[in-house]
Amino acid sequence: MSDCCPPNKSGSYDLAVIGAGSAGFSAAITAAEEGAQVALIGYGTIGGTCVNVGCVPSKTMIRAAEALYGAGAASRFPGLVGEAHVANWRDLIAAKEDLVTALRQKKYIDLLPEYESVTYLEGEAQLVDGGVIVDGANIKAGKTIIATGSSSTVPPIPGIESVAHLDSTQVLELDAAPKSLLVIGGGVIGCELGQMFARLGVKVTICCRSRLLPDMEPEISEALQAALEDEGITVCAGVAYQKIEQAGNH
Structure with missing residues (x-):
């Protein structure tokens, strides 16, 4: 990427x-369309x-998973029988990576050269x-926009550092489907990934300290919990996390 957009000779x-990312790109392109000379600074992919690890x-x-569940x-x-299963997990993951x-x-690398007044720089x-x-x-820049986004954090639960655990990025990169999955957190990401894995044949338990989607109305939380439980997901709401420990090979 560093050779796509030559540096501004004036510096x-x-x-x-x-x-x-998407916010930084949007800001850089909008400024360029208004005639500004822009330095777009990326660090990482x-x-x-x-596009890479989220939506x-x-x-x-x-x-x-929805297609599998729908079948x-x-x-x-009456009169219908539908059946589907995951035939090759690695093919599914590979197709996802191909799309990413x-x-x-298309949306980032090929787009940059169209804006001559945007210089892409890689580094911290x-x-x-x-x-x-x-x-x-x-x-040198007259103004600076910080659009660095955020990163996931590991909750301070005693013992969590001593056991293997995954964040929302790593769980989408598994080369094999797990037999079971414990999701800590009942927010949007925890619920959607929990349901996804359950529909793909994984035994899923979702634990949260208050209720599912705590920022939403209680009626929504109740309806969502009922729907997830109907799909075979175990929901443990209103629990306190005391510690996490390895139990045998699980």
Whole structure:
């Protein structure tokens, strides 16, 4: 990516955007369309969360699980029998990765050269007076936008560091489906990934300290819990986390 957009020869920019995800790209392109010289600074895989580890991969897997679930649900209608199963988990994961790669190329990498006033720089950025330092190079900029996004954190539950655990990115990269899955947290991501894995044949338990989707109305939480339990998911709401420990080979 570093050779796609040659640096501004003057070394000075109207705007520096730190973060080359969807928000950073949008800011850089919008500024360029208004005539600004822009330094777009990326660190890690270009495209950020949505296309690489968020919306695109998760919704692809969720749609696959929905298709599987829909086939089995056909038996609700008299005279119909539907059946589907995961024939090859690795093929499913590979197809998801192929889509991520294609969209990253189309929506980000191939798009940058169309904006001559946007220079893409790779490296860790450090804010300084009058601009940004990127890998030791001083980038002068009149204004700076920080669009670095966020990263997942491990909850401070005693024992969690001593057992194997996954975040929402890693769980979508498994090369084999687990037999069972414990989801800690009943927010949107926990619920959608829990349902997805359950529909793909995994025994799922979701635990949360209050209720599912605690930012929503209680009636929504109740309806969602009932729906998930109807699909065979165990929901443990209103629990306190005391510790996590390895139990045999599980």
